[in-house]
């Protein structure tokens with residue numbers, strides 16, 4: 707995120723001359739930890755937003771979806787969506803995007819989500835392909 711732009715000299719000026727390499731390392735660790743914590747808290751909050759009703763592939767909003775529907779087919783892009791998996795990918799997309807960390811895209815094969823790809827803008831995220 708933003709600590710990539712920091713350098714030790716600038717930090718010394720900002721925080722006082724007593725900032726040592728060791729302290730700077732600790733500072734970075736704290737920043738990283740804070741960032742992770744913030745991402746996690748975003749995920750928590752969004753758990754209660756209507757992420758389950760939005761198709762994670764084409765963003766179609768299925769207003770007729772009820773709690774009883776464990777899976778559904780998107781009328782727009784015809785992807786078969788597992789309720790929880792769809793919501794999880796939407797949450798991940800939202801969380802990652804809201805911090806400007808990158809873009810998460812579902813990988814769809816034969817109308818089924820087989821995983822997702824992550825295009826990272828920040829070194830906090832590793833660009834990767836992971837199975838959902």
Ligand SMILES: [Zn+2]
Nearest residue numbers: 761764780783
């Ligand atoms: Zn769709």
